[in-house]
Amino acid sequence: GAGVSQSPSNKVTEKGKDVELRCDPISGHTALYWYRQSLGQGLEFLIYFQGNSAPDKSGLPSDRFSAERTGGSVSTLTIQRTQQEDSAVYLCASSLVLAGDQQFFGPGTRLTVL
């Protein structure tokens, strides 16, 4: 079946604007994860969902970042009032259950904040 998809693949925005990044997990996967990869910080965990709830939001860098998941499927990561340090590749992953097993990653969204 289809893998994890993310949109857009690239996003260029101006400082101060809001952006929304979308993730479509593999059908039937109950767990969904967001990570961020940047040159200075490597791969960082942001947030995960079990179904529609997010038990662990500890990785969100600031209150400008939020995420939601509806219907146990699609998730949206929203960054408000973007800053240049938000520039990174945002990766989404999903797994069948939240069991610490392998995660299937999407191709990522490259965000550039000018």
Added chain:
Amino acid sequence: SQQGEEDPQALSIQEGENATMNCSYKTSINNLQWYRQNSGRGLVHLILIRSNEREKHSGRLRVTLDTSKKSSSLLITASRAADTASYFCATVRTDSWGKLQFGAGTQVVVTP
């Protein structure tokens, strides 16, 4: 913060040679996983080793885990140009189920 540290940071070898990279971590883990990334985009899962396992094989990959030293190694045998990629170890900690904590990665270049 990153859980793991990997060495070397970069590795350049010729086709047919073996490539070995190491990963160290700091806390108690449930399992350790290795992922490959091409061209800075999506990661592909390679292999998972659980905390009660010491060695695991998958094709040309061999992973070892030493929980007493909190370290793991990934060996790629008979490397190919297509193995050129960045390799990351990631741990699932016993106190934070589900999320992966990644090392800094090893960039491997295999020349024909």
